[in-house]
Amino acid sequence: MPSAHHQLEAVEFLETDTLNRSGHCHGFRFIPIHEKGAEGSKDCVWAAAWPDKEAPPKKFVTSRPTELRLDPVHRCSMDIPIICYPSDEMKHDPFDDLHYGIDLDSDAARILAQVLKQAQNLFRYQHRTFCYAIVFFGWHARIVRVDYAGTTFSTHIDCATDATDLISFLRRFSQASPADRGIDLSAEHISHDSPLGKKMRLRAELNKDPNNPSDLARHLFESLLKEDWPWFKLAVGDGLSRREFLVGSPLYERLAALPNTGSRGYIALDLDDPDQRLVFLKDMWQLSRVGYLQEGATVARLNAAGVPYVPTLVCHGVVDGQVTLSDQLYPYQTFASRLHYRVAIREIAKPLHTFNDSKELLDALKCCVIAHSRAMEIPILHRDISEGNILLVWNPDRKKWEGMLTDWEIATDFTEACHYDGEPVLCCGTHQFAAVRVLEATRGPPERQAEDDLEGFLHVLLYVCVRHLNSNLQNVEAFLQRYFHEDKMLELKRGSFRARCVTEAKIPISQSKKGPATELRFALPSGAGGRSMRRPRYTHPLNDVLQQLFEWLRARYEVLPEMERYNDLYWTPEGSDSKTFTAQRMIDLFDAALEDPQWPVGDKCENRCPKDFNGVKIERTDIRMLLPDDVPIPRPTAHERPEVELPAAKRRRRA
Incomplete structure (x- = not known):
């Protein structure tokens, strides 16, 4: 040509x-x-x-x-x-x-x-x-x-x-x-009008009760049986423990650039269950490294130890010995070997951001802190606390939504001291919710600690509250960018906004010309049970909860020595021995707050930052160093402005 x-x-x-x-x-x-x-x-x-x-x-x-x-x-x-x-x-x-x-x-x-x-x-x-x-x-x-x-x-x-x-x-x-x-033989394509396809449709209509929270699994399964998407029968495990599941389109999928885990989550119909139970099935290509445990094996240990508020294992296993070859063809490159892995769990939950009010949100986080604390008694460290890994699951006995700490994919035995190939590993997890010292890698022990995970719960609470509760914050997008997406490794040398909040135990959002900076405060809802003359607008009890957590966190950081000196110390620095920022103190704090008879109801608002802000960058130095509410809010373009209906008088004149 x-x-x-x-x-x-x-x-x-x-x-x-x-x-x-x-x-x-x-x-x-x-x-x-x-x-x-x-x-x-x-x-x-x-x-x-x-x-x-x-x-x-x-x-x-x-x-x-x-x-x-x-x-x-x-x-x-x-x-x-x-x-x-x-x-x-x-x-x-x-x-x-x-x-x-x-x-x-x-x-x-x-x-x-x-x-x-x-x-x-x-x-x-x-x-x-x-x-x-x-x-x-x-x-x-x-x-x-x-x-x-x-x-x-x-x-x-x-x-x-x-x-x-x-x-x-x-x-x-x-x-x-x-x-x-390259075809995966453990996955069989199912025609929509085949006997198995019809079985899936019948299950989607079984015991339909839209007003019952227990109907969540069936509702999701029905919504994922899309006519324009291929359906499959997937096998999990091998030998006598091998089970087969029917799936439609994925509930979620990670579409990051290759190479990646290719993780997909399905609502699956268990073919081997006479009750036609629906389960959650995760299909992924897991890193094959020393120190990386199979998620199903970790969940099985949690279940055996009676740890509450964690998933219940159904089955798991590597898929027919399937492994990647790119890393073997180029051994001198830094390709990470991966193996094909599936795990099925019993619970089907909904995202944390679907909570009904702040009381339900705080209770869900308390459940997950309890789960984390009980797991540490085994001891297993989660290492990836994030908003996506804290879910809401319906408890039919208590008639309430409870928190569930899920995705134990990169959890590790804490007795292994979080080492990989003999070297200590901090393991960032999801960096938007990672501990400040993990991002900086300059203070404290060279291995990830339980307190680092607990700090992640604080960041998750703040993230969800900023997006879904009213506050005195005006530029929500700038705050989310500064606090959760600014902390790239190369930017930390100039100091990060999150580190400043931890160091000062306060969340400044605007700097006045005279006097101290304005701090973030969440607002009470209007109406009955909300604010009044005795309860001003910005006195939501969550403010006290966040303030106490930040003060404990600041106390922890004040006593952490520099990382390069940590191994030279022959004693445990005062305050860093799990007495300052602990799971039990967090649980007690949450319990006391939840018992407040005046805790407001109906305080959740619409998402204050509905659009995807992950690509937003605050490039200029003078803008980056400003506090969130001091960053100019970009005005919407003409095609982004919502259409507003004209008053009747103007409509008549234009007609």
């Missing part, structure tokens, strides 16, 4: 003349895909292979860009995406730079992201151990293999002079078994 030819011509050439009519990939049909790009971006043109009998209808693959997308159910049997670029893009080939360890420029990074995006789509809509892709730069091709640990690739194949290697690959691929093509 001449260098002036465009991407579209490359795809049509491959589909028509080289592949389908040649029979080199017998049993498969390559089809060009034309998708309308997002606003402001180019149309996406690429190709992929389908088994002859499973190719999508022609209306989804037209000869010109269209608004129609391939439904997930049509992507279920898709294979070998082919991404084509003009030959003049070859100078931006990212694989050359990766091979020689050169940093990618913006164009090379863009191309690599596009290639990995196509691979990620296969992983998202299918259950695979790896996938192949072919990347063309004009006449030059590369064969790429992608799994959850990394990417490997061939040298350039100059198809203009000798396409033997590419033809040989396609022939071998067409003759390979499904497992050798």
Whole structure:
């Protein structure tokens, strides 16, 4: 293909003349895909292979860009995406730079992201151990293999002079078994109108009671049986303990750039349960490292020890010995080996942010602090306290929502001192809720401590309250950015807002020209049982709870020595021996607050920062050092402003 030819011509050439009519990939049909790009971006043109009998209808693959997308159910049997670029893009080939360890420029990074995006789509809509892709730069091709640990690739194949290697690959691929093509044999695709598909529909209608909180599992299962999404039967465990589950679309999925865990959570129908119980099933590619425990094994120990407010294990296990190979092909690289793992638990819960009022929120956090404290008696340390790992589960006996501490994926035996390969590990977990000293890595012991997890509970409480309770804070987005997303490792040298709050045991939000800074205060709701002349607006009892927690935390940090001196000390520094900031003190504080007969009801408000703020950056130094409410609030553009209905008089005049 001449260098002036465009991407579209490359795809049509491959589909028509080289592949389908040649029979080199017998049993498969390559089809060009034309998708309308997002606003402001180019149309996406690429190709992929389908088994002859499973190719999508022609209306989804037209000869010109269209608004129609391939439904997930049509992507279920898709294979070998082919991404084509003009030959003049070859100078931006990212694989050359990766091979020689050169940093990618913006164009090379863009191309690599596009290639990995196509691979990620296969992983998202299918259950695979790896996938192949072919990347063309004009006449030059590369064969790429992608799994959850990394990417490997061939040298350039100059198809203009000798396409033997590419033809040989396609022939071998067409003759390979499904497992050798990257298909996960432990996942069986279920047709929507098959007997198992009908069984799923019947279960979704069984004992329907929308007004009963216990109906949450059935309701979620019903909502996830999407007609445009492939359904699967998944196997968990092996031997006599092997169980099978039916799943629809995932309840959640981590779509971060590869490599990653590829974690997906499902509401699953247990085929081996005569009562047709619905359970929560997590499918993931877990890091395979010394010191990393299987989540199911950890939960089993928690259950055996009678730890409350934690999940109940149903079954778990590595999936048919499936492991990644990228790390083995390039042992000198820093690829982390991963293994395919599934775990099923009995409880099906709802997110923490769906709490009804602040009293229910505080009670849920108390439950999880109790769970953490009891787990430390085993001793098991959670190491990843975050908003997403604290859920609400319905207790039918007590007729209330209670907290459940879940996702014990990176928990560890505390007796191992949180070591990996003989070295101490702080283990950040979710950095938005990590302890200040863990982010700084300058104070205290070199291993993660229980108090670091307890600090995470404080940050979670503050995060949820700021988003869902009224307060004197005006620029919520700036506060969330400064407190929860500013603490990158390189920025900590200039001091972080979160560290300032911990050091001062207060949360300043605005600096007046004269006098002290204004502190964050949460407001009582208006109406009965709310504020009055004796109870001013910003006297919510949560203010006292947060103030006490920050004072205890400040006391802990005041006595922590520098990390490099910690191992030289032959005594435990006063105040750092679990007497200043402890689980029991937190539990007692929460209990006392929850017994307040004047605790307000109906104090939850709409999400004060509903849009995704993760990409917001406060770049300029003079703005970064300002307190949140001193940061200018950007005015919405014309298309972002809500439409307001004109008064009747103005409508008549305009008419």
